[in-house]
Amino acid sequence: MRGDIVISPSGEEIVLVDVGQLVLYDDPVVRVWEVSLEPGETHPWHLHHNPYVVLSIDGSEGRMDWLDGSEPRFISEHRGGSVYRPVSPVHRLTNIGTSFYRNRLVELKDLGENVGEPLDISPDDVSVRTVADAALDLEGPHVLAALDTEDVRLHPGGPCQLAGEWFVVELRYLAR
Structure with a gap:
């Protein structure tokens, strides 16, 4: 969650941000965020406590970097595309493309923060x-x-x- 502090493998303290930039909807079942990035902009280190679905509105090329030093994941999103993701380690997202990037991130709270241990689903x-x-x-x-x-x-x-x-x-x- 925002403000949580984690320690990088090099010993650096990292203050986490929210998984999105703007909450558009929130109830006991789901929370929906907006994430938007200009080319070259990064959404800083964050941690997903809930499984989530990414709904792409304005697609671009992206790079997900993992705080643990794992190999980056490269993504290419397009308008109308979507992807389900389980709870994931601390990471950040950078728009490495040449166009504006925007999505709706749907957190499935009833599979994460509203249960004792996050549940993964098919x-x-x-x-x-x-x-x-x-x-x-x-x-x-x-x-x-x-x-x-x-x-x-x-x-x-x-x-x-x-x-x-x-x-x-x-x-x-x-x-x-």
């Missing part, structure tokens, strides 16, 4: 699709996140009408 238990100007009848809980506004909500299931482009994140593990 990637099949969380699915993401993008829709535009759609009437949907959703089975079970879904996170709805607009691509072009900060509108984010948890939908319990049932009918909904969405104008514009949206991420629809199905939380299948909650419907069990």
Whole structure:
């Protein structure tokens, strides 16, 4: 969490930042952040206490560096793309591309901070699709996140009408 202090392998004290820059939505099940980086900008060292889903709005090339010195992970995100990630070690993200980067990061709090020990789930238990100007009848809980506004909500299931482009994140593990 923000302000936590960890020690690097070289003995340096590192003060962690939040996993995102702006909270867009928060309830007992999920917390949704925005992360945005200009080319060359870095989101400093942080630690995910919850499994999470990254929803890419403005894609770019990125580099994830790990505090433990592990080999960096290179990512290439595109608008409408998504990826599920379990709890991960302390890392930072740098936009190494030439375009602006922005995402919605959906923390699954009910699999992390709201249980004694973080639970990992199958990637099949969380699915993401993008829709535009759609009437949907959703089975079970879904996170709805607009691509072009900060509108984010948890939908319990049932009918909904969405104008514009949206991420629809199905939380299948909650419907069990």
